[in-house]
Amino acid sequence: MSASGAQEGPQPPNPRRFARYPADIRIDAQVFRPTGTVSLWGRSSEIGEDGIGGTLTAEVEPGEVVSMEITLPTTKRSMKFRALVRYRIGLRHGFEFLALSREQRNALRRLCEDLSTEE
Numbered sequence: 351m352s353a354s355g356a357q358e359g360p361q362p363p364n365p366r367r368f369a370r371y372p373a374d375i376r377i378d379a380q381v382f383r384p385t386g387t388v389s390l391w392g393r394s395s396e397i398g399e400d401g402i403g404g405t406l407t408a409e410v411e412p413g414e415v416v417s418m419e420i421t422l423p424t425t426k427r428s429m430k431f432r433a434l435v436r437y438r439i440g441l442r443h444g445f446e447f448l449a450l451s452r453e454q455r456n457a458l459r460r461l462c463e464d465l466s467t468e469e
Contacts, residue, residue: 368399371465377404379418392441394420397465399458401433401446410435410443418445424461429454 375394380387392406402420410416414435421428431454433445450458 368401369462369466370396370398370401370403371462371468373397373402373423373461373465375402375404375420375422377402377406377418377420379406379410379416381410381414381416383414395442397458397461399455399462401436401444403442403444405441406443407441409438409441412437415448416445422457422461424464425457429457 373394373396375397377392377394379390379392381390388408390406390408390410392404394402394404396403402418412435416433416435418431418433419428420431431450432448434448436444436446438444447454447458
């Protein structure tokens with residue numbers, strides 16, 4: 351360890367609560383800002399029971415909350431989610447779902463179970 355107390359060398363990966371699975375799903379998102387609502391769209395690259403990662407048409411900053419609408423392949427109908435932006439690298443974002451309903455949680459669990467058998 352250096353004098354500053356920081357560890358040197360590679361750090362262990364940050365473990366996730368739930369696995370992520372590759373998924374190409376359209377994302378329609380709205381960000382509510384003091385200057386007005388911004389509507390964006392994009393495509394997911396991965397999904398898990400507690401979040402989704404994907405590329406949007408504009409940047410959303412970590413800490414912002416978005417309202418997103420996605421159609422899960424297992425439900426064939428649109429579902430609305432609230433999500434917290436956890437990270438941004440260019441136009442690629444990671445979102446953590448907030449306050450999931452039982453229906454949303456079950457739909458995400460079924461999708462992830464289906465995706466896990468495809469690997």
